[in-house]
Amino acid sequence: MSLVRCVDVARTFGQGDRAVVAVHGCSCEVAASARIAITGSSGSGKSTLLHLLAGLEVPTSGTVSWPEFGTSLAERGRDIAVVFQGPSLLPALDVLENAMMAAVLTGIDEAEAVVRGLAALQAVGISDLSNQLPETLSGGQAQRVAVARALTSRPRLLLADEPTGQLDGVTGRHVMDVLLAAADELGAALVVSTHDPAIAARLAEQWEMRDGRLFVPVRGGAA
Numbered sequence: 264m265s266l267v268r269c270v271d272v273a274r275t276f277g278q279g280d281r282a283v284v285a286v287h288g289c290s291c292e293v294a295a296s297a298r299i300a301i302t303g304s305s306g307s308g309k310s311t312l313l314h315l316l317a318g319l320e321v322p323t324s325g326t327v328s329w330p331e332f333g334t335s336l337a338e339r340g341r342d343i344a345v346v347f348q349g350p351s352l353l354p355a356l357d358v359l360e361n362a363m364m365a366a367v368l369t370g371i372d373e374a375e376a377v378v379r380g381l382a383a384l385q386a387v388g389i390s391d392l393s394n395q396l397p398e399t400l401s402g403g404q405a406q407r408v409a410v411a412r413a414l415t416s417r418p419r420l421l422l423a424d425e426p427t428g429q430l431d432g433v434t435g436r437h438v439m440d441v442l443l444a445a446a447d448e449l450g451a452a453l454v455v456s457t458h459d460p461a462i463a464a465r466l467a468e469q470w471e472m473r474d475g476r477l478f479v480p481v482r483g484g485a486a
């Protein structure tokens with residue numbers, strides 16, 4: 264069962280002489296139980312591919328489909344969660360409100376969203392920070408809130424863009440522990456883009472982006 268199917272997908276930014284082809288003719292599928300690392304150097308197209316898988320970028324050509332999810336953005340929003348690269352917390356909301364946000368936006372009532380938010384903050388190890396504002400958090404703490412937020416909608420597809428990129432080794436490993444445990448508990452697919460070979464090695468499949476082209480190893484064989 265595939266959650267996402269990309270067929271000959273390309274994404275170009277800009278036009279004419281300034282056009283940058285971030286992703287070239289990429290075909291791939293994400294299975295329901297997948298654990299995938301997308302590796303590659305800076306600028307190779309990892310974030311663009313992740314955003315295409317999430318439906319946050321529209322392909323310039325080719326098709327992206329989500330056979331198991333609804334066709335509307337709202338329906339997909341219930342099943343797909345993204346941990347973004349870089350700061351993504353809303354500064355006026357406290358940690359719990361930020362964590363609840365994904366659940367609230369998918370129509371979960373507030374009392375249930377609070378329960379889910381607190382459970383997610385506990386899972387990432389920062390429930391004691393619930394009432395603090397993002398400006399008081401370290402980078403590692405903020406990233407854990409971003410992970411907690413992604414969990415509160417109980418997604419079936421969890422996409423994380425360099426979730427450990429700004430973190431020290433210990434904190435990064437803990438964030439990966441949380442993502443892997445959450446994916447197992449939710450029964451979700453997990454796709455993580457990363458520069459870090461040690462992080463990539465924790466996922467069952469390694470996909471590589473090189474200059475916008477995707478290389479997916481053949482199962483049980485050579486790349």
Ligand SMILES: Nc1ncnc2c1ncn2[C@@H]1O[C@H](COP(=O)(O)OP(=O)(O)OP(=O)(O)O)[C@@H](O)[C@H]1O
Nearest residue numbers: 276277283285303304305306307308309310311312
């Ligand atoms: N919105 C945009 N407008 C113009 N160019 C873009 C845009 N987004 C990405 N690009 C370009 O597309 C290419 C791929 O970028 P992308 O961010 O997907 O790579 P990446 O592998 O995720 O890089 P990094 O590891 O540094 O985050 C780069 O040349 C980048 O400059």
